[in-house]
């Protein structure tokens with residue numbers, strides 16, 4: 001890996017986005033991998049938003065992130081990863097342009113019980129040319145699907161990786177980021 005190489009051409013501050021639908025595990029993911037206490041802004045999920053936010057599978061969730069999650073991982077003396085969790089709900093979409101500015105890549109978290117919730121994120125990164133992978137967050141009740149079926153369902157190009165993860169598990173979530181970096185490096189090399 002070229003991370004400790006002066007000539008790698010990578011900027012020293014790498015910005016990655018953690019995207020996906022409401023309740024898919026973005027805040028959990030950032031909290032799991034971040035070396036700093038992650039910053040996040042949460043507001044109580046009000047009864048007003050209960051009508052607009054889909055709660056299937058997240059019935060016990062009482063708070064929702066309205067601004068963003070922010071975490072940091074030091075890779076070497078030279079490279080630091082900054083993670084930004086994107087707001088999941090459609091009414092906060094105006095923030096996405098700003099957040100994606102300068103982003104080097106993205107993790108799109110998916111929950112197979114509500115797969116369609118990640119379509120907007122997939123479309124967004126495809127249209128902006130931001131490299132991404134899809135990480136299926138395996139909730140306990142998640143049905144297991146073959147990645148080929150998921151690829152079809154998401155209409156993903158063959159080169160976009162699909163990985164499984166548990167956002168609560170550090171090794172698993174870090175593995176997602178390593179896969180993403182690998183994917184970004186491979187696609188850079190092919191350009």
Ligand SMILES: Nc1nc2c(ncn2[C@@H]2O[C@H](COP(=O)(O)OP(=O)(O)O)[C@@H](O)[C@H]2O)c(=O)[nH]1
Nearest residue numbers: 022023024025026027028138139140166167168
């Ligand atoms: N079983 C299971 N629960 C998870 C996982 N990731 C997150 N959760 C739970 O799912 C809920 C929503 O997660 P959260 O990170 O707030 O989702 P966000 O809206 O995308 O930020 C929380 O209660 C988490 O504890 C996972 O991998 N497995």
Ligand SMILES: [Mg+2]
Nearest residue numbers: 026027064065
């Ligand atoms: Mg959140």
